[in-house]
Amino acid sequence: MSGAKPQVTVARSLASGKGSRVDATRRHNLSTILTAVHHRPGMSRAELTRQSGLNRSTVGALVAELTDLGLVREVAPAEHSSRGRPSPHVYPRADVTVLAINPDTDAVTIGLVGLGGTVHERMRHEWSAPPTVEQTIEVVADAYRALAASMSDDTVLLGAGVAVPGLVRSDDSFVVRAPHLDWTNEPLGEKLSRALGVPVVVRNDARVATVAETVFGAGRGVSDLVYLNGSRSGIGGGAVIDGLTLRGRDGFGGEFGHTAVAGGREQCHCGRRGCLETEVSLERLLEPLGLANVDLVDLDDEIARNAADPKVRAEIQRQLGVLANAVGNAISIFNPDTVVLGGFLGSLYAAAPAVLDAAVQKDSFAPISDGIRIERAQLGSRVHLVGAAELGFLPLLRDPASYAKVTAASSMRSVTDATSA
Numbered sequence: 001m002s003g004a005k006p007q008v009t010v011a012r013s014l015a016s017g018k019g020s021r022v023d024a025t026r027r028h029n030l031s032t033i034l035t036a037v038h039h040r041p042g043m044s045r046a047e048l049t050r051q052s053g054l055n056r057s058t059v060g061a062l063v064a065e066l067t068d069l070g071l072v073r074e075v076a077p078a079e080h081s082s083r084g085r086p087s088p089h090v091y092p093r094a095d096v097t098v099l100a101i102n103p104d105t106d107a108v109t110i111g112l113v114g115l116g117g118t119v120h121e122r123m124r125h126e127w128s129a130p131p132t133v134e135q136t137i138e139v140v141a142d143a144y145r146a147l148a149a150s151m152s153d154d155t156v157l158l159g160a161g162v163a164v165p166g167l168v169r170s171d172d173s174f175v176v177r178a179p180h181l182d183w184t185n186e187p188l189g190e191k192l193s194r195a196l197g198v199p200v201v202v203r204n205d206a207r208v209a210t211v212a213e214t215v216f217g218a219g220r221g222v223s224d225l226v227y228l229n230g231s232r233s234g235i236g237g238g239a240v241i242d243g244l245t246l247r248g249r250d251g252f253g254g255e256f257g258h259t260a261v262a263g264g265r266e267q268c269h270c271g272r273r274g275c276l277e278t279e280v281s282l283e284r285l286l287e288p289l290g291l292a293n294v295d296l297v298d299l300d301d302e303i304a305r306n307a308a309d310p311k312v313r314a315e316i317q318r319q320l321g322v323l324a325n326a327v328g329n330a331i332s333i334f335n336p337d338t339v340v341l342g343g344f345l346g347s348l349y350a351a352a353p354a355v356l357d358a359a360v361q362k363d364s365f366a367p368i369s370d371g372i373r374i375e376r377a378q379l380g381s382r383v384h385l386v387g388a389a390e391l392g393f394l395p396l397l398r399d400p401a402s403y404a405k406v407t408a409a410s411s412m413r414s415v416t417d418a419t420s421a
């Protein structure tokens with residue numbers, strides 16, 4: 001490997017409680033302001049003051065400190081009213097980034113995501129067969145080098161986040177089982193961190209998508225939400241309860257695909273019969289469409305083109321009926337405000353929203369399902385990258401003051417050194 005590769009600034013976290021005289025309240029307030037700006041780029045200082053409940057001069061000082069840390073920038077409003085002083089708008093520094101990775105059976109998608117959820121780069125490496133962990137790491141390391149070469153000098157990397165279709169133990173980013181990739185007991189976080197030389201966090205893909213939709217998509221501002229995602233590898237999901245993401249003992253909570261649905265008979269790969277993901281599946285939807293495979297961004301068009309075909313309509317109605325059963329169960333268990341449907345489930349819903357809405361009302365326990373909002377996911381093909389990046393942003397958002405000024409030359413580290421070691 002050539003030693004002439006450009007360098008990437010890797011942010012350095014100071015040991016907790018050391019190297020900073022910032023008091024606990026101030027650290028907490030810095031976290032509040034940076035998180036608000038990350039979730040809603042361009043808020044004015046006046047809005048930040050209102051939302052945080054802090055006073056105006058405190059917010060001004062906190063924004064100044066975050067600016068000094070290289071995490072936000074202020075922009076004067078384009079025009080302002082004659083009343084009072086103009087309130088500057090605060091933007092997160094989109095060049096503070098996380099490497100986001102989503103391996104799946106057909107491709108590994110890699111992107112560089114900035115604060116504020118900006119996807120700077122997106123690379124898709126397609127596979128003819130599900131990749132091994134070692135193949136995935138090799139492709140990611142190559143992509144990392146290519147991205148590093150195209151980054152500006154100001155770009156800072158906090159670490160990497162990975163969204164995996166499978167059971168991931170959250171304590172140590174250990175993939176217990178990813179059936180469609182055929183990965184079992186893989187210390188993916190540890191291996192990838194060693195290869196890239198940056199901190200790596202690995203989680204289930206549907207769970208990170210739940211977070212992404214809650215922060216930037218259809219669930220923005222919702223504290224109780226159920227998310228169901230359908231992909232080639234089945235149905236996954238997640239729940240947010242009282243603003244907290246459902247985790248479970250090992251971090252496996254939210255496997256909606258492997259809950260039984262009424263009338264389900266088919267054998268599932270998990271060993272049970274009648275699981276949601278055997279009854280509602282992309283494969284079974286593609287059959288009447290006459291397709292072997294589809295890029296999900298084209299699925300709406302494929303359905304629209306065949307909307308008059310009775311076989312297509314019947315299959316959509318059947319799948320929506322089964323999905324309504326699962327959605328009704330989720331409503332009874334979690335009492336959400338909103339149910340978000342992503343991936344091919346979003347296309348199914350968009351094809352006949354009234355069918356699902358009516359079936360959910362009919363199938364659900366009325367007092368709980370009254371006024372429930374069913375929404376299609378909004379982030380589309382960006383959802384897993386944006387969600388995986390949140391994993392890498394979390395330590396910074398929790399305690400911005402614990403990071404050294406992220407552009408400090410002393411924290412420079414060569415990506416070539418890190419990956420060729």
Ligand SMILES: [Zn+2]
Nearest residue numbers: 258268270275
């Ligand atoms: Zn199953």
